[in-house]
Amino acid sequence: MLEKALQGVDLVVHTAGPFQRAEECTVLQAAISTKTAYIDVCDDTDYSWRAKSFHEQAKAAGIPAITTAGIYPGVSNVMAAELVRAVRSENGEPERLRFFYYTAGTGGAGPTILTTSFRLLGEDVIAYNKGEEIKLKPYSGAMTIDFGKGVRKKNVYLLNLPEVKSAFKILGVPTVSARFGTAPFFWNWGMQAFANLLPAEFLRDKVKVQKLYKSVDPLVRAIDGIAGERVSMRVDLDCSNGRNTIGLFTHKKLSVLVGFATAAFALAVLEGNTQPGVWFPEEPEGIAIEARKLLLERASQGTSNFVMNKPSWMVETDPKEVGLGIYV
Structure with missing residues (x-):
């Protein structure tokens, strides 16, 4: 057929x-x-x-x-590849690659992103540290990341995302990880609770997860109307020559x-x-x-913020003192 x-x-x-x-x-x-x-x-x-x-x-x-x-994955992979290529063109070597993602609410995706997130909470996080594969607990390893104007600082957590393995194997970066966060902030608490309290077998069961989603769907839809669906991706690359560079990509509507x-x-x-x-x-x-x-x-049509190959201080919202009382 x-x-x-x-x-x-x-x-x-x-x-x-x-x-x-x-x-x-x-x-x-x-x-x-x-x-x-x-x-x-x-x-x-x-x-x-x-x-x-x-x-x-x-x-x-x-x-x-x-x-x-x-x-993400997709555009984020291409951003990472371009960061790595730029560094190698300057005779540097990439040492650590980190993907950071933020989506307000469900990003307008409703059950799709929720069921995906629940399923990921039942998987060990695969990351790489200095060339070695490591397994970590899902929705652990919280970090506060500055996504720049329009989003600012958000908490993000480890998830098992496919770009980690492909970037490690294809781009040859020895340390790779990915983190994701959402809003309102209490949704992150709920995700942590699901990861800690629900058995992995439950989270991998399609029927059970669909029932779980239906039970929270009315609340999710109500809060989505307030939270909006802004999305931001930040890809950070640390290099052997001391250079640290990022790509940043922000849009007000994930569905678009x-x-x-x-x-x-x-x-x-x-x-x-x-x-x-x-x-x-x-x-x-x-x-x-x-x-x-x-x-x-x-892909960046309609973005409110899209930059590539910039140092983090150029896109973060908090000014940094660079000496002699000068802030940037």
Whole structure:
């Protein structure tokens, strides 16, 4: 049925749900068999690497495919790749890469982001420290991060996100982690409570999580109307030459931003900037290096704050004393 539906289609965009089993890549397989270009908006580590396992099949079929091609992961991966490339072009070497994300409420995504978040609370956080894989507790390791104008300082917490593993393996950065936070602040308390009190087996059960979501849905929708759906991504890179650089990306509506980001990836594929095979966004065969700038420009339409390759003090909201009473 899928193969028949894809006949004559130039590109298929697949939303891999939060409970999609890693072995289920039927849409990708159908795209390969019908020679249809493919991207997915996936935020599951296991699923993304299962998709990557079809690389040789897609390459043999001459089909370009990108997995995790949304906003985060997706645009955030491309931002990280560009930060790393800039540092290496100056003979530096990346040492630590950190992804920080903030979304007000559910970002207008409702059950999608909630069910994804609940599922992630049932997974150990995979991070990397000096080349070694480490496992950490979900929604632990709180940090206060300054997302700049319009968002300012927010608390963020560790989550198991796919860009951590792909950045470690593809970009070759030895220390990588990802953190996420939301608002109002008490939603973070609730997430910590779920992570600490509910068994992992419960959080991995689709039926039970859907029941949990339905029980809190009315409250979530009411608060979403007040919280809005502002989203911000900050990617920090620390380097061997002492240089610390960041990328920052802020938009007032996550629901709009996801559309721009996905469209940017789709256009990149259709314009021939992706080689045959299955790629992560940070791979140059997935999004050609010379096409990254245009992709970021397209994805950043309507942003209130978008900067790349800047020191953190240039975008943070609190002034820093640089000496002799001079503040920047």
